[in-house]
Amino acid sequence: MTVVTPVATPVTPKRLYRGLAFAEAVTWTILITAMILKYAAGVEWAVLVGGSIHGFVFLAYGFSAVLVGVNQRWNLGRIAFAVLTAIVPYATVPFEAWLVKQGHLDGEWRLESGDHPDDDSWVNRMLRWFLARPILLTVVAVVGIATVFSALLVIGPPKVG
Numbered sequence: 001m002t003v004v005t006p007v008a009t010p011v012t013p014k015r016l017y018r019g020l021a022f023a024e025a026v027t028w029t030i031l032i033t034a035m036i037l038k039y040a041a042g043v044e045w046a047v048l049v050g051g052s053i054h055g056f057v058f059l060a061y062g063f064s065a066v067l068v069g070v071n072q073r074w075n076l077g078r079i080a081f082a083v084l085t086a087i088v089p090y091a092t093v094p095f096e097a098w099l100v101k102q103g104h105l106d107g108e109w110r111l112e113s114g115d116h117p118d119d120d121s122w123v124n125r126m127l128r129w130f131l132a133r134p135i136l137l138t139v140v141a142v143v144g145i146a147t148v149f150s151a152l153l154v155i156g157p158p159k160v161g
Helices: 013-041 045-071 076-084 092-102 122-131 134-155
Strands: none
Touching: 013 045, 013 092, 045 076, 045 122, 045 134, 076 092, 122 134
8 A cells, every 4th residue: 555645735725716716807807808809909819818818717717616615525506606606707706705704715635534424435535635646636637627628629619690
């Protein structure tokens, strides 16, 4: 049996979630500005660039909402709502503030099993396994997000009418 010593990280669940919630709001500004440039000034490439930046951060925020939500033992509804806040411009910021006020982002990463009945579930075992390997978790997250992002680029924007 291999024993993995967890690596200490300054990135707490709160810090990760707050950073990506803020980044999601910033990329909304980039996307809205790009749309104004496209439709008011004819700068066609602005939406491609702004939309790409926003899309990648949107997916990263969604991943972080699920990761942090599982770590913090949020119910499925709260996790889903956290992800859905990225769809509404700037909604991630007030939702993150509410989470902080309610204490839903307090605590560290759960690297070890505790007394909670769900700690033996496969989701929580997988969470602890990946959290004990933060470099691997980061690589898997970035590759996964990039793969989904690339697939969405190939599919293209929704067709209206």
